[in-house]
Amino acid sequence: MAESIVSGVGACLDAVPSVIVIEDDLILSPGFLRYMNDALVLYADDEQVMHVSAYMFPVRGSLPETFFFNSTSCWGWGTWRRAWRCLERDPALLIERLERSGRLREFNLDGAYDFESHLRANATGEMSTWAVRWYASVFLARGLCLHPGRSLVRNAGHDGTGTHCAENQVYLQQRLGDWVSVDRVPLRENLRARARAGDFLAGVAAASLKGRLRRRLRLAVRGARTRLGRD
Numbered sequence: 001m002a003e004s005i006v007s008g009v010g011a012c013l014d015a016v017p018s019v020i021v022i023e024d025d026l027i028l029s030p031g032f033l034r035y036m037n038d039a040l041v042l043y044a045d046d047e048q049v050m051h052v053s054a055y056m057f058p059v060r061g062s063l064p065e066t067f068f069f070n071s072t073s074c075w076g077w078g079t080w081r082r083a084w085r086c087l088e089r090d091p092a093l094l095i096e097r098l099e100r101s102g103r104l105r106e107f108n109l110d111g112a113y114d115f116e117s118h119l120r121a122n123a124t125g126e127m128s129t130w131a132v133r134w135y136a137s138v139f140l141a142r143g144l145c146l147h148p149g150r151s152l153v154r155n156a157g158h159d160g161t162g163t164h165c166a167e168n169q170v171y172l173q174q175r176l177g178d179w180v181s182v183d184r185v186p187l188r189e190n191l192r193a194r195a196r197a198g199d200f201l202a203g204v205a206a207a208s209l210k211g212r213l214r215r216r217l218r219l220a221v222r223g224a225r226t227r228l229g230r231d
Contacts, residue, residue: 002122002130006089013081018044020078022153028054028076029152031179036078038182039066039146048187050083050143051134054152058174059196063149065181067190069197070145071109072138074131076153086141087134091122094136107139112198113205144187150177 005021012019018040022028032054043049053073056063088094098104098116108115119136121127138145154174 002128002133005130006087006133009079009084013079013084016081018078018080020076021074022076025156026076027154027156027176029176029178031177032076032152035148035152035180035182036076040078040080042182042184043146044080046144046187047082048142048144049146050079050086050138050141051145052078053145053147054078055155056147056149056151057197057200058151059193059200061196063193063196064185064190065149066146066183066185067149067193068144068185068188069147069193070139070143070189071197072131072135072145073147074134075155083138083143086137086143088137088140089133091119091133091136094133094140095119095123097140098136101140103139107136109194109198109201111202113201144189147193148177148180150180152177152180 009019009021020033020036020040036052036054039052043052049068051072054076055073056069088097095116098107098119104116105111115132115135118127118129118132122129122132151174154176
């Protein structure tokens with residue numbers, strides 16, 4: 001999967017200066033395309049801006065119309081040829097650079113989500129995903145990532161059919177905004193958005209752990225009952 005996305009996006013950007021990327025399990029708001037095009041035009045010459053996301057987590061509280069939150073999203077996004085040149089495809093090299101930078105905790109959203117483990121799994125061959133490599137590349141370049149205050153994308157792959165998505169009603173039931181207006185905002189990360197995203201992801205991770213523990217307990221009980229029945 002990693003090679004397919006990377007080579008496809010690269011081929012597009014060899015021909016045109018910017019690209020919008022969507023996959024077949026995404027549901028888009030009617031305002032998606034206008035938001036993406038407006039953002040890609042507005043920030044085309046801002047070297048620090050490297051990624052435009054049309055997705056935002058369903059965090060608590062309101063957020064600005066648009067803002068910079070420096071974690072890339074792979075659910076409906078765009079970038080420019082100038083930014084894509086910064087992509088480092090070698091996950092082992094990315095880990096090495098992150099360790100040298102002393103910013104691993106920041107990379108993991110201050111401990112809210114273990115992006116590092118995804119990167120290491122790519123380095124060992126346990127996973128073959130592109131998004132964490134792109135995120136690490138942008139992060140190390142201190143690039144900015146534009147996000148909308150109301151998500152314009154929902155990932156329907158969370159019904160259990162997605163290749164890398166577990167079933168999760170939080171994402172499936174997320175309401176979409178009709179449209180988001182794009183105006184220039186200060187070129188710095190919005191720390192309130194970052195904190196709220198971290199809180200959301202920490203909650204998802206905790207719920208996922210509880211779910212896995214419950215499933216293991218059910219399987220253990222079922223196995224014990226089966227063994228008792230045989231005895």
